[in-house]
Each structure stands twice: as structure tokens, then as C-alpha cells.
Amino acid sequence: MIDYENFRKSVRDFLAEALTPELRRAGELTTSVFSDFKAALAWQKKLHAQGWIAPDWPSEFGGPGWDIQQRYIFQEECKLANAPSVVMMGIQMLGPMLMHYGTEEQKQHYLPRMLSGEDIWCQGYSEPGAGSDLASLKTSAIRDGDDFIVNGTKIWTSMAHHANQIFCLVRTDKDVKPQAGISFLLIDLETAGITITPIVSLDGQVEQCQVFFDAVRVPCANLLGAENDGWSVAKSLLEFERGGHNFTIDVKKQLRKIHDQTKLTPWGEKTRADDPVFRHRLAEAEIDAIALEQTELRIKGTVEAGGNPGALSSLVKVVGTELGQRLNELSMDLVGPAASPQCLDALDPYYEGDAPVPDHALTAMAEYINNRAATIYGGTAEIQRTIIAKKVLGL
């Protein structure tokens, strides 16, 4: 029988010692899914040394052997302690696919490098004409001896400017129905013919890129799964992308921040904590957060009993991301004009100068802007609603 309180304490003790002030600052200043890259990598190395970098992996591949409750506690404690987030496209998404579909050579080569941070992976699914309708992707891979020759482009590729590896869906047969002619390729980003162009987002930062492939030679040994069966790998990976996230943990952190901001925001002689209209809006969001938590616990129960969350993961994605956006709006409302100046320098965890706004207002605008994307990536809210209508409600 696991003593979960004792486990929580051991996680807290570790975090208290391992998180330097710079790493905590990077966590505090994280305004999207990704933290400052330098801090994220430094944190990855510490977690790796502790054996805790891949909480969801089986122990035979380097996981810590935790059950689902321990994994939840670990994520929650990391979030509340302001640990930076690690770039997880490798460990969270590709890792489980390699374990399931990979050859022995692929597992032995890629999995340890993924854990150590020697390889940073990005996800090459979307294309300018293929997002929600992913199966219409056009990037082609044509066999030439022991290699594929890859031509085309991927867009919105998160962290491609920091990554050295990309997993890509490519078209290997265009004469069959779209899903049947797709393969899954592992590509070294340093291969000749690859160009990475950063995309500057609304908040002035770069997290996404467009990646161009011009006659890029990729060994056939880098195929994951069978040729023309990449769609099975792709779908399975998306379940890990959508299903592995605990929105309640994010929402609880946002709520804690709003409570702090509320006390610091004047309202006449009092603070916004005394404003009944604001308190009403906050209470509504808190009630929705409790309902979300219950649904996530229900999913956890299903998974623990050996089941699959299935379409319920679409439900928590819609509710979790939309609730997150409502909380961003409350935050913007609280800090008011202090949200307007662009604070790019001050959002750098290693910045030592003065900020143009008080610390509690520093992240509000960037978080608000970045989180608009949460209802787009990982499958848009409209697509998730269609899945809920068909598979949960049976319409």
C-alpha cells in the first residue's frame, strides 16, 4: 500500500532543494505551454538525474514505476512549486510510440537520448493545407534505394528552432484513400535540405516555426511502424497528446494567482476581493473547476481500472481550455491598464532590470494571448465538440 502523503512530502523535499530561484522564476514567468528553453533543459537534466523525467513510462524504459495517483501528485507539486515545464513532445508523445511500434535499434538509440535531453523532438503533423483535416497532408516521401526523399513543408511546429529531431507524417502513396498512404518518419533536423523559419506570435515571442523540406534524404530505417501505416501511429500518438494532460492542475494554479492578484488590486478604499460582482464571476469559475476535477478523477478511475478515456478526453479538453481562457480574462480585468505594456525583457527569467509593471501584472497579457491557442492546438474546440456529439452523446 503506497503512502501518498509521504510520497507527496518526498516530492516537495526534492523540489525545495532542486529548484533554484532562476528555475522557479522561469516557472512563474511561463506564459504558454513552454518555459524558457534554457531553464527547461536545465530542469530536464535535474529530473533525469533523479530518475523522474518520464513519470508515465514503464520502469524497463527508464520510468520511475509510479502509479496514476503518484503521477498526478508529482505533476501537481511541480506546478504549484513553479517548476519550469520540460519540452515533452519526445517523452510524452513519441516515447510511447517508439516503445510500441519501434524496432529494437530505434528503441535503444532514441529512448535514452530523449530522457537525457540530448535529443529534443518536435511534432511535424500540421501543414498549411492540413490541420483539422490532417489526412490531406501533402509532404511526400519517395523511396530511392535505402532512403526516402522528402519534399514539402510543416507549419506551427512548436519548438522546431530548439529541436534537433522531428517526427513527421509524410505521404508515401497518393493513389489510395488519404489515410492509407501516410507513413511516420523520424528525421534529424540537421540533414541537408531542411530550413526552419520562426513564426513570431502576437506576444512578440517565437514558439512555432515553419519547416521546409527540399529533397531531404532520410534513411528507410527511420520509418516508425510499417510503410503506409503511419495513420495508426499518428492516431495513437494524438491520444497521448490529448489524454495525458491534467487541466485541473493548471486551473488550480491560475485560480491561486487570481486570488493573489485580487488582494493586490485596489477597489476604491478596498481591494477587488471585496467587489461582489468580481467575486461572483470568480465563484462561478471555481465551481466549474470543481466539476472539471470530478470529471478528470472519473477518467483517472477508468484508466486505473484498465479502461480507455476515449471521447471523454475531448470533453475535458474543451472544458479545461475554455475555463483557462475565462480565467485569463478575469486576470486581465484585474490588472487593467498594467496589462498593456509589452514586457519581453522582463519575461526573461534571467532579466535583472526593472519591469514596466508590477510583478503580479507581468504575465497577464502574454498568458491571455498565448492561451487563445489552447482551443486550437491538439485538435480545435469545434472538432472536439463534434467528437463529443457523436461519441459521448450519440447524436
Ligand SMILES: Cc1cc2nc3c(=O)[nH]c(=O)nc-3n(C[C@H](O)[C@H](O)[C@H](O)COP(=O)(O)OP(=O)(O)OC[C@H]3O[C@@H](n4cnc5c(N)ncnc54)[C@H](O)[C@@H]3O)c2cc1C
Ligand atoms: C500554438 C500552436 C502550437 C501548435 N503546435 C503544433 C505542433 O507542434 N505540431 C503540429 O503538427 N501542429 C501544431 N499546431 C497546429 C494545430 O494542430 C492546428 O492549428 C490545428 O490542428 C488546426 O488546424 P488549422 O490551423 O489548419 O486550422 P483549420 O483546420 O483550417 O481550421 C480553421 C477553423 O475551422 C474549423 N473547422 C475545421 N474543420 C472543421 C469541421 N470539420 N467542423 C467544424 N469546424 C471545423 C476549426 O475548428 C477552426 O476554427 C499548433 C497550433 C498552434 C496554434
